Amino acid sequence: MAGRRRWTTEEILDTAAELLRTSDAESFSVRKLAAALGTDSSSLYRHFRTKTELLRAVADRTLADAMDGYRPEGDWQERLMATALRLRAAFGRQPQIAAIWGRYASGGTGSRLVMEEVLQALRSSGLPDERIPGIYHRLAILISALIAAEAGISTVTPEEHEQSMELFRVAVLGADPERFPALAHFARDVRPLGVDRQGAFVELFAAQLTRIEAEIP
Template identity: 75%
Template structure:
């Protein structure tokens, strides 16, 4: 009698990433992944202790791929900006996984590579060592939040986009000027949430880095 195939850790992570492309972290389960692989859940628990650990490993796989071949260039602000854009590109190809990273984080090799680059860049900024951990945390939280938000917009279907646009037009252009005077005043110049998503990350990050730079000796 032929036994079940033994799946490698990398094969499991690849299959999990593919499953997450068509769903989300909420609907993802080890049982569904096992069914997709044609095996039972117990065989996957030999590689990962639980669902959260598996999701973190999937997110780290994206980080690791993003950092592969990365070579820091420029000053500290350019290094952090380049890293953020590199991560955005990596998760842009797998938008469903951006929410996984933003929610579950990661503690693998890819995560350590990202942490190391941000910390090295901050040390090069001239900040005193005692300020760097806090600044690091705020930068990474900001990048993860912006990438997750941008990926969420890119993952919607054309039908969902059109429905959202129609709701936006009704809510904004049809606003009662007596109740919402400012909204009515700016209505024709406002754009829907996500319209400028490509520029938002760079603008917000640049402003935050400028704020840090102002505090350096």
């Protein structure tokens, strides 16, 4: 009788990422992954000790994919913006994994590649070394928060999106001007979440870079 196929780590991560296209971290399980691979859970635990370790590996590979082929160009602000937009694009293709990254973080090669580039860019800005770790932390929180917020919007179904739009129209255009005068005044100009997301991402991130620039001696 032929032995059961031995799956590589990359093949396991490929299948896990595919499953996560249609499910979130809560409903994802090693048992479901094993079934998709046609094997048993015990064989997967030889690669990853826990479900959390597996999810971190999936997120880390997304980070590595984002940095694949990256070459630093421009000044420190251009490098940081390019890195942030690469991460946004990579997680935009896998929004469920964005939530995993924000929740579990990662410590693999992908994470180190991102951290190295951000820290190198900050060092080239002229900031004192003692200020860089704290500023790096602020940037990391901002990027992960913006990407996670977009991911939450990206995972809704078309039916849920239409329901949200209808609720938005009712809440904004139907606002009582006596009770909500400002909302009624700006009703036709206020836009729902999800509109021009990249523009908002770039504007918020650029504002943070401007703040950092002001701290350079």
